[in-house]
Amino acid sequence: MDFKKLPPVQEQIMKCVRCGKCRSVCPVFAEIRNETAAPRGHVFMVQMLRDGKVDPDQDVYDHLANCLLCETCSVNCPSGIDIHELNAAARSYVYDHHPTVAKELIFDALWTKPSLLRTSSKFLWGAQKSGLQSLARNLGLMKILPGDLPKAEGILSSVPLRPGRSLVKEVNAPRGKKRFRVGYFLGCGTDLFQPQVAKAVVEVLTRNGCEVIVPRDTRCCGMPHLANGKMDTARKLLAHNVKIFNDYDFDYIITDCGSCSSALSRKNIKFVLGGLKIEDQALAFADKVIDLTVFLVDILDIKLPDNPNAEKRRVTYHDPCHLANAQGIKSQPRQLLQRIPGVQLVEMAEANRCCGGSGTYSITHYDLSMKILDHKMDNAMATGAEYLATCCPSCMMQLQYGVKRHKWDCRVVHPIELVYEYYQSLPEIIPVN
Amino acid sequence: MDEAQIKKDLVDMLGKDKVLIKDLDLMYYSYDSSFFTKLEPKNPMAVVLPKSTEDVQKVMRYAYDNQINIIPRGAGTGETGGCIAVSGGIVLDLSSWDDIVEIDAANMQVIVRPGIIHAKLNEKLAEYNLFFPPDPGSSQMCTIGGMVANNASGLRAVKYGCTEQYVLGLEVVLPNGDVIITGGMKSKAIKNVSGLNLTKLMVGSEGVLGIITRIRLRCWPKPKARGIAMAVFDNLDDAPATVLEVYREGVLPSGIEILDSSAIQAVNQFKPEINLPDAEAILLFEVDGNPPGVEYEGNIIKEVAGRRARQVEWATDPKRMAQLWEGRSVTAAAAARVRPDGSRVFAGEDISVPLSKVADALRAIRALGEKHGVQVVNYGHIGDGNVHTAPVINPENPEEVERVKQLVDDIHLLAIEMEGSTTGEHGVGVVRRPYAEKEHGLAVKYMKGIKQVFDPRGIMNPDKLF
Numbered sequence: 089m090d091f092k093k094l095p096p097v098q099e100q101i102m103k104c105v106r107c108g109k110c111r112s113v114c115p116v117f118a119e120i121r122n123e124t125a126a127p128r129g130h131v132f133m134v135q136m137l138r139d140g141k142v143d144p145d146q147d148v149y150d151h152l153a154n155c156l157l158c159e160t161c162s163v164n165c166p167s168g169i170d171i172h173e174l175n176a177a178a179r180s181y182v183y184d185h186h187p188t189v190a191k192e193l194i195f196d197a198l199w200t201k202p203s204l205l206r207t208s209s210k211f212l213w214g215a216q217k218s219g220l221q222s223l224a225r226n227l228g229l230m231k232i233l234p235g236d237l238p239k240a241e242g243i244l245s246s247v248p249l250r251p252g253r254s255l256v257k258e259v260n261a262p263r264g265k266k267r268f269r270v271g272y273f274l275g276c277g278t279d280l281f282q283p284q285v286a287k288a289v290v291e292v293l294t295r296n297g298c299e300v301i302v303p304r305d306t307r308c309c310g311m312p313h314l315a316n317g318k319m320d321t322a323r324k325l326l327a328h329n330v331k332i333f334n335d336y337d338f339d340y341i342i343t344d345c346g347s348c349s350s351a352l353s354r355k356n357i358k359f360v361l362g363g364l365k366i367e368d369q370a371l372a373f374a375d376k377v378i379d380l381t382v383f384l385v386d387i388l389d390i391k392l393p394d395n396p397n398a399e400k401r402r403v404t405y406h407d408p409c410h411l412a413n414a415q416g417i418k419s420q421p422r423q424l425l426q427r428i429p430g431v432q433l434v435e436m437a438e439a440n441r442c443c444g445g446s447g448t449y450s451i452t453h454y455d456l457s458m459k460i461l462d463h464k465m466d467n468a469m470a471t472g473a474e475y476l477a478t479c480c481p482s483c484m485m486q487l488q489y490g491v492k493r494h495k496w497d498c499r500v501v502h503p504i505e506l507v508y509e510y511y512q513s514l515p516e517i518i519p520v521n
Numbered sequence: 522m523d524e525a526q527i528k529k530d531l532v533d534m535l536g537k538d539k540v541l542i543k544d545l546d547l548m549y550y551s552y553d554s555s556f557f558t559k560l561e562p563k564n565p566m567a568v569v570l571p572k573s574t575e576d577v578q579k580v581m582r583y584a585y586d587n588q589i590n591i592i593p594r595g596a597g598t599g600e601t602g603g604c605i606a607v608s609g610g611i612v613l614d615l616s617s618w619d620d621i622v623e624i625d626a627a628n629m630q631v632i633v634r635p636g637i638i639h640a641k642l643n644e645k646l647a648e649y650n651l652f653f654p655p656d657p658g659s660s661q662m663c664t665i666g667g668m669v670a671n672n673a674s675g676l677r678a679v680k681y682g683c684t685e686q687y688v689l690g691l692e693v694v695l696p697n698g699d700v701i702i703t704g705g706m707k708s709k710a711i712k713n714v715s716g717l718n719l720t721k722l723m724v725g726s727e728g729v730l731g732i733i734t735r736i737r738l739r740c741w742p743k744p745k746a747r748g749i750a751m752a753v754f755d756n757l758d759d760a761p762a763t764v765l766e767v768y769r770e771g772v773l774p775s776g777i778e779i780l781d782s783s784a785i786q787a788v789n790q791f792k793p794e795i796n797l798p799d800a801e802a803i804l805l806f807e808v809d810g811n812p813p814g815v816e817y818e819g820n821i822i823k824e825v826a827g828r829r830a831r832q833v834e835w836a837t838d839p840k841r842m843a844q845l846w847e848g849r850s851v852t853a854a855a856a857a858r859v860r861p862d863g864s865r866v867f868a869g870e871d872i873s874v875p876l877s878k879v880a881d882a883l884r885a886i887r888a889l890g891e892k893h894g895v896q897v898v899n900y901g902h903i904g905d906g907n908v909h910t911a912p913v914i915n916p917e918n919p920e921e922v923e924r925v926k927q928l929v930d931d932i933h934l935l936a937i938e939m940e941g942s943t944t945g946e947h948g949v950g951v952v953r954r955p956y957a958e959k960e961h962g963l964a965v966k967y968m969k970g971i972k973q974v975f976d977p978r979g980i981m982n983p984d985k986l987f
Binding site: 099102103104105106107108109111112113121122123124126129132133136142147148151166167168 | 541543545546548549550552553554558559568570596597598614616617638640659661662663853854857858861862863864865866867915916917
């Protein structure tokens, strides 16, 4: 699709009055501290691209890509501009003029094929366990990897052997009376890096009367592709997922990942698939997509049996940007945590400030990402929590790295893990209906 | 002098972390929030990010010796093109030099570097139960340096006045590299009438005399209570008449804001749930102070406004106050979104007129909007006669751009004709420079003479003010 004809490019650039509100909220700007990092500057640069005042070259790409796509600017923009959409569209436009072999390999050949992706992560696990990784590092082979990946390998250092998909069945019957038939959109982050979350999701949902289907041919939601200038690939992935899920008759489509639910949302579908033949089908699909915590709290109204002997846990919660900014979901994850007997929720300062992970940003911009992470960790550690909960596997990875980096004795969890563990701690499990 | 050489010299002088020289980086410094730079962005030849008075001195001496323009810049939230290198030069981006040097609570003052953000300063001062009262709408993003350079004010100017009333002293680096301290070299006094008042001269000088590198500000005790009154009028003239009567009753609210029918419509269109009453004007009064005083003054406002208003409400409950104030707080955003295929532009947005002529000015601006076929949204600080007009156009349509330029010219001329000013608080910059002679007459000659003393080579922020 022609970049210049995309609705945000056509309709929104002119609305920017450069008031600078975005400067005051942007976590990247807070570190760089000059106008080249201001979100309004990105809008300006997109305009320059649109008007042919700058060439779509690598330098422009690098400026645009120095943004987390955390949407903090968009949600605070008095003129209502979707700055992140403009930025993503422009990245794609520039990238198309200068494709790179590494990105084609990672985002087209690998990240579009779940089985290959899983094989690669197994290889990574094997490399870590066998010492191959340190050998490669010593030989300088890591240096050929894109972005700051060689520096950022620590973030990927705890790849589990078994992906989430191997821990859950395709069809999972409800325990007790069936209430809903749900599709579980098992995203790449949970599948590859937080498989225990997938298991907890299926266990908790089935225990609460849901038949849970995990479609085997689910592919990436496309968010990493959007962030890396691969909008066409994101489009194909979304279209594929729409077809797969629409073949079932689901009451709801659940995700445990803020980025996935944001990518599969009406808003993003309008942005990525707007004007295409599949748009209506995709919107019907999007209307069924729901964040796991919203489903548990608002739809299922989950009630956990009381247990006076429940383990006391001090938990703090980090708002994933794609959940809080992109979708305005802040209260349900907290409500879910507060429904777990024994949990004491302690708010951290700036809970909705980005952790700096943002999918691949921590790999492409390691140093900056660490500064943003350190800010987050300072706020989190000040709570004295024993658990740092969040609803996004990418945030979890970044925060797990942060916990290690700051030598903090704290476990990073998805709230669903604590729900599942609570069920397990009960003397006898009774189906809840 | 060769630009490449200048860039190299700057990097050699300050190090590469404090200098931007790449063409692409420089483009980001071609704009501020003015409509002018939307139409005519201009890149500087370099950007310097100073972190000390010495850094500024080095750049100034170099620029002075080599006759290079110097343009100071804060957060770039201005609406006049004041921080733009219109005819080339080096931009000094002071926004990242944001230390609070000292909070001297015992002497009710604070010393800061120019880049500190207004809201962040007040956050810090709140810990000492103090505040810096001027309250611009851009509090979250504008710098104190920018506020001083433009003598900014905002919502609470009615009671607390403008920035100038709080500046006790400044450190200024002059074009030849000299550093002067105004308000007394060692002074920490609050009152000081010794010498010519160079502090007042520097405040609002928009960077044409020197670079402000340190600011000593007076702070005030933070009020303990607040209340909001909303009054709804069917007759526009009743709004300024009510303001005047409130003053006559001996009440000085901290803020008095007006939304005229164009703003009311814009707010309701943008957020129907706010559901402002359909009226010719809505006034919002803010009163602050100690709880009994706030209650007392609130009751007077309620009684006085009730004489003319169709509806009056007074609230001290925080939730209800926020609801009453919501219409005002979303007005700027509403103006930006009122037309789906357009946007507000910052031009002709800041005239100020005598209080007795506010209603006439609002009517005249609406008529001018109709004459030029441009939708306008009017709101502002009626308590001091400062009207903010938001023309709403498609800024990418050349024909609409031409029409808005004519409208803006008419609005500025209207202000002068009504015994007002082309700008109440946003400043002159590039965009209101053409009106200087009309507004100030012979005084402009003496303004230029003063500039000549400080800036004999004319390198300080040229093309601005007069």
